[in-house]
Amino acid sequence: MSITYLEAIREAQAKALADDPRVFIYGQDVGAFGGAFKATKGLAKEFPGRVLDSPISEDAIVGLAVGAAIEGLRPIIEMQFADFSTVGFNQIVNQAATLFWRTNVTCPITVRLPSGGTSGSGPFHSQTMEAIYAHYPGLVVLTPATVEDAYSMLLEAVAIDDPVIFCEHKFLYYHLKAEKLPSEALPVGKARIAREGRDLTIVTYSAMVHEALAAAAELQSEGWEVEVVDLRSVKPLDTDTVMASVARTGRLLCVGEAWPWGGVTSEIITRVVSEGYDLLDAPPQRLNAKDTPVPYHPNLWTAHRPTARSIAEAARKTLQS
Amino acid sequence: MLLARVLDDKFASLYRAGKIHGGVFLGRGQEALSVSIGLTLREGDIFAPLIRDQAGRLAFNEPLLDAVRTYLGSATGPMRGRDGNIHRGRPREGLLAMISHLGAMISVVNGGLFARRMKGIRGTVGAACCGDGATSTGSFHEALNQAAVEKLPLVMVVADNQFAYSTPTARQFACGSLLERASGYGITGHRVDGTDLAACLKVVGAAVANARADQGPQLVVAHLLRLCGHGEHDDAGYIDPTLKNSPMGRDCLKLAEQFLLEQAWADAAALAKYRGEAAQKVEEAVLTVQREAAPDPYSENWSALATAHLQEGNE
Numbered sequence: 001m002s003i004t005y006l007e008a009i010r011e012a013q014a015k016a017l018a019d020d021p022r023v024f025i026y027g028q029d030v031g032a033f034g035g036a037f038k039a040t041k042g043l044a045k046e047f048p049g050r051v052l053d054s055p056i057s058e059d060a061i062v063g064l065a066v067g068a069a070i071e072g073l074r075p076i077i078e079m080q081f082a083d084f085s086t087v088g089f090n091q092i093v094n095q096a097a098t099l100f101w102r103t104n105v106t107c108p109i110t111v112r113l114p115s116g117g118t119s120g121s122g123p124f125h126s127q128t129m130e131a132i133y134a135h136y137p138g139l140v141v142l143t144p145a146t147v148e149d150a151y152s153m154l155l156e157a158v159a160i161d162d163p164v165i166f167c168e169h170k171f172l173y174y175h176l177k178a179e180k181l182p183s184e185a186l187p188v189g190k191a192r193i194a195r196e197g198r199d200l201t202i203v204t205y206s207a208m209v210h211e212a213l214a215a216a217a218e219l220q221s222e223g224w225e226v227e228v229v230d231l232r233s234v235k236p237l238d239t240d241t242v243m244a245s246v247a248r249t250g251r252l253l254c255v256g257e258a259w260p261w262g263g264v265t266s267e268i269i270t271r272v273v274s275e276g277y278d279l280l281d282a283p284p285q286r287l288n289a290k291d292t293p294v295p296y297h298p299n300l301w302t303a304h305r306p307t308a309r310s311i312a313e314a315a316r317k318t319l320q321s
Numbered sequence: 322m323l324l325a326r327v328l329d330d331k332f333a334s335l336y337r338a339g340k341i342h343g344g345v346f347l348g349r350g351q352e353a354l355s356v357s358i359g360l361t362l363r364e365g366d367i368f369a370p371l372i373r374d375q376a377g378r379l380a381f382n383e384p385l386l387d388a389v390r391t392y393l394g395s396a397t398g399p400m401r402g403r404d405g406n407i408h409r410g411r412p413r414e415g416l417l418a419m420i421s422h423l424g425a426m427i428s429v430v431n432g433g434l435f436a437r438r439m440k441g442i443r444g445t446v447g448a449a450c451c452g453d454g455a456t457s458t459g460s461f462h463e464a465l466n467q468a469a470v471e472k473l474p475l476v477m478v479v480a481d482n483q484f485a486y487s488t489p490t491a492r493q494f495a496c497g498s499l500l501e502r503a504s505g506y507g508i509t510g511h512r513v514d515g516t517d518l519a520a521c522l523k524v525v526g527a528a529v530a531n532a533r534a535d536q537g538p539q540l541v542v543a544h545l546l547r548l549c550g551h552g553e554h555d556d557a558g559y560i561d562p563t564l565k566n567s568p569m570g571r572d573c574l575k576l577a578e579q580f581l582l583e584q585a586w587a588d589a590a591a592l593a594k595y596r597g598e599a600a601q602k603v604e605e606a607v608l609t610v611q612r613e614a615a616p617d618p619y620s621e622n623w624s625a626l627a628t629a630h631l632q633e634g635n636e
Contacts, residue, residue, distance in 0.1 A: 068433070071437060
């Protein structure tokens with residue numbers, strides 16, 4: 001018996017619905033159809049009246065969730081693709097994210113963003129949005145990289161009294177499998193050492209964790225021991241775990257699938273340089289997608305985002321500098 | 322209406338005296354429409370007022386002190402100096418605190434109504450207010466369509482006050498009347514003369530009653546003229562005097578007072594007494610708030626999250 005990353009997301013939602021009558025799911029095609037990716041498969045039947053199709057109105061979808069949260073419910077919103085959350089952006093960053101600070105009324109909504117690139121998806125079905133949401137105060141931004149985290153962090157997201165942007169990676173939906181669902185997990189806000197090493201720290205998150213692990217395996221054959229830190233949550237960002245790792249290795253490479261300007265990789269480098277400059281034996285480096293829209297064709301797409309090969313190449317440079 | 326006008330006038334004079342940080346936005350000319358909403362709603366309903374709804378807020382039982390404390394930035398007020406002027410409310414008591422993005426509060430009202438239906442609570446309605454300008458936003462369209470699809474007891478009140486800041490309605494929409502929008506959403510539309518208190522009470526009352534009787538969303542379009550600038554920083558020199566002198570430019574408060582005199586429900590002395598009482602209430606509230614502490618940046622917790630341990634910068 002094995003369970004995929006996508007099934008873990010479905011199971012976490014089923015458990016949230018079963019455990020808490022305040023939880024409901026609202027989004028495009030999430031009802032009888034079970035969602036564009038089947039993340040809500042069968043849930044409308046299992047939980048009548050609590051898994052509901054919405055019109056194609058991302059703004060009003062999030063607005064409705066905020067209103068329901070004020071009334072004490074805990075909505076889970078599915079954006080069909082992370083890319084479309086830009087249409088609901090105002091309600092997320094100005095309505096949901098400011099509510100508690102302005103009024104002292106909590107806003108426990110979870111916005112699921114099927115994120116990231118898969119081959120052939122093109123500019124408008126491939127984006128990673130974590131940096132832009134992390135920029136705004138009042139939001140928690142999660143980026144699970146494993147089946148276990150997809151499950152446990154989604155359950156935790158629903159329980160958190162603040163708006164949570166849950167960036168689930170579409171590339172991991174079907175490929176990533178685990179033997180069983182976890183019974184315990186690290187709490188939100190704690191990073192995980194995905195692989196131990198002493199020569200270089202690669203800090204990354206979401207699907208790039210797996211590319212970084214593959215790069216680390218490749219580098220091992222060349223005699224390098226590379227440590228991989230999986231951030232798990234980009235906001236809050238577990239600076240302590242990153243700093244402790246850099247203290248051990250003295251070298252840092254940050255990898256993100258998002259665009260290079262600003263964002264998570266530059267935030268990590270800023271923190272390490274400003275708080276731990278003396279820990280570094282070489283200038284910290286980062287690797288991101290290219291600064292263009294996400295391309296459609298596999299040849300272009302593979303070259304656009306970081307891969308195990310390009311990460312290994314960047315790692316060699318950092319190791320030899 | 323009268324208390325709202327007196328309070329608004331006080332805010333305008335405090336603004337001119339430099340006693341208010343940021344803008345001041347008045348409801349002058351819209352009190353008849355606004356108060357009709359507040360008077361028609363009941364405790365337990367949801368109300369999302371906009372910037373010209375001082376009258377509706379007071380009628381919905383928003384404490385006078387909430388308004389004064391928010392305008393003067395008192396640490397004691399519901400917004401604690403974190404937000405100001407008309408951006409205030411008590412969401413858990415059904416009074417939503419507007420954000421500045423027009424049309425954005427309507428779907429939040431929908432969400433409250435949706436949640437109540439899910440919880441099995443029947444018989445409450447939600448009202449949202451906006452001007453003609455907000456009807457051009459995507460948020461307005463998405464929310465009205467959403468309310469119609471879900472058959473929610475939403476009453477959308479549009480004050481068609483002829484100008485969105487300085488932009489006249491001819492540059493805002495091309496349909497004959499905003500009332501035509503109702504049929505596009507498959508909801509009931511109502512038109513009313515926004516200068517006429519009795520008409521507003523009747524029409525808004527009917528719309529709210531329809532919504533309460535499970536007849537789905539209701540759109541009320543009131544025609545009137547904004548009798549002030551967009552805010553007190555704006556002299557509204559762009560408003561054509563012929564419009565001001567038209568029936569639409571009549572002052573709803575004066576018309577209502579005239580009506581009381583004609584019906585012999587009050588005489589001039591009584592009206593003067595009401596005004597004096599309102600002025601006294603407002604002065605007392607302002608004096609109270611002026612003695613209260615301003616927010617203190619050193620005791621502010623600077624956390625945007627309810628989950629304190631997840632707040633960055635506080636570790």
